[in-house]
Amino acid sequence: MTLGRVIAVVPAFNEEGAIGAVVTGIRALDPAIDVVVVDDASTDRTADAAAAAGATVLRLPYNLGIGGAVQTGFRFARLRGYDSAVRLDGDGQHDPAELPRLLAALALGNADVVTGSRFVDGGGDYRPPLGRRMGIVWFAWLVSRLTRRRVTDTTSGFQALNRRAIALFAEEYPSDYPEVEASLLVAKQRLRLVEVQVTMREREHGTSSITFVRSIYYMLKVTLALVVAMARKYTLPEEAARP
Numbered sequence: 001m002t003l004g005r006v007i008a009v010v011p012a013f014n015e016e017g018a019i020g021a022v023v024t025g026i027r028a029l030d031p032a033i034d035v036v037v038v039d040d041a042s043t044d045r046t047a048d049a050a051a052a053a054g055a056t057v058l059r060l061p062y063n064l065g066i067g068g069a070v071q072t073g074f075r076f077a078r079l080r081g082y083d084s085a086v087r088l089d090g091d092g093q094h095d096p097a098e099l100p101r102l103l104a105a106l107a108l109g110n111a112d113v114v115t116g117s118r119f120v121d122g123g124g125d126y127r128p129p130l131g132r133r134m135g136i137v138w139f140a141w142l143v144s145r146l147t148r149r150r151v152t153d154t155t156s157g158f159q160a161l162n163r164r165a166i167a168l169f170a171e172e173y174p175s176d177y178p179e180v181e182a183s184l185l186v187a188k189q190r191l192r193l194v195e196v197q198v199t200m201r202e203r204e205h206g207t208s209s210i211t212f213v214r215s216i217y218y219m220l221k222v223t224l225a226l227v228v229a230m231a232r233k234y235t236l237p238e239e240a241a242r243p
Contacts, residue, residue, distance in 0.1 A: 004083025009073030012090025013040040023053035025096035040069040067175035078170040094158040098198040102160035112165045112191040116158035116198035139180045147187035154180045167239040
């Protein structure tokens with residue numbers, strides 16, 4: 001399978017210190033990959049830094065959150081007719097050097113979505129704080145049970161997608177803490193999900209907003225969202241449906 005035209009979708013909010021290196025890393029890996037940074041109404045110079053590094057920048061007039069920013073990027077990719085996409089966060093935790101692993105798995109043609117997982121082979125050295133670790137374990141177990149597929153890292157937003165998955169996420173993407181619910185959406189639409197082992201870096205700039213208390217709140221809220229999503233019927237474009 002050929003990957004065709006590939007776009008990198010990078011959501012970013014107040015990542016002035018990291019976004020330039022993310023864009024430069026993608027372009028250094030493969031100059032043929034177009035990079036679009038979705039600036040989620042940042043109050044710093046994120047958009048300027050991304051543009052200076054060579055990215056196309058979509059500036060949102062209001063802060064939509066990670067889900068809205070990611071969906072904006074996929075809508076752009078769909079409208080521009082890209083065949084494949086990769087998604088990386090703008091904080092630098094997703095290493096562009098790991099992209100060949102995701103793209104190679106996508107090129108095999110047996111996956112619509114390839115997710116970079118920190119836990120596939122059990123040998124990774126990622127050690128999250130307790131609250132986040134609880135959420136990762138809980139959602140991996142819950143989504144695996146609901147979908148009857150083994151999933152190890154439902155909170156990872158490091159992904160490669162084909163045209164079908166781009167169409168799905170352009171039309172329908174969860175808005176708040178979206179990655180877990182998106183894993184369920186992929187399964188409900190009978191798209192093929194494959195995980196590959198990757199190494200993720202620690203955040204180099206800024207601080208995470210996810211505290212222990214917020215982690216517990218996140219677990220409860222997303223668990224409820226998954227229950228609702230299991231019962232919901234989606235109306236999606238033809239190219240996102242799997243025969």
